[in-house]
Amino acid sequence: MIYIIGDTHFGEEHIFKMCTSWHKDFDTCDEKDEAIIDSWNEFITNTDTVIVAGDFGDPSYAGRLNGKKILIMGNHDWEWWNKVGKHEYEHFEHVSPYPTMIENFYLVSHEPQYVSPNGVIANIFAHVHDNPNYKNVSSRGYCVSAERIDWSPILLDSIIEEMKMEEKANGNF
Secondary structure (H helix, E strand, O other): OEEEEEOOOEOOHHHHHHOHHHHHOOOOHHHHHHHHHHHHHHHOOOOOEEEEOOOOEOHHHHHHOOOEEEEEOOHHHHHHHHHHOHHHHOOOOEEEOOOEEEOOOEEEOOOOOOOOOOOOOEEEEOOOOOOOOOOOEEOOEEEOEHHHHOOOOEEHHHHHHHHHHHHHHOOOO
């Protein structure tokens, strides 16, 4: 099965301090990290694939997580890459500096991409955290920032189903 999550920011205390909305769920960055790890490992098996839509954080955490991991690099991942080097990403099946297309329709990116409401692709993205200018789901977009999906990877099939329901609700189906 394929799951997706973004903006985990493992081990990034400075991001935890900046994202004040996270403080309603957690008192510390370590508490957030451990909650994500526990939730992730509760239902992700080693045969599952988890696509991380950027800003994973400290790559050493990847070894503690079940499943095959694919990283679509976000702006903070570049900082880690330059700091620790490529060899620290050994627990990822693949690391991509570019958005990735899955099922010939869903573009997984770190930052949201413009897509036409009647276009030929949809965008699954992170980066925006709890910014109210972005919906959690629309017929052509889905935000997988960790705080928007209960700090746990979400099944791709669930994302697709929610997007189809939005499309149907808006008469575009």
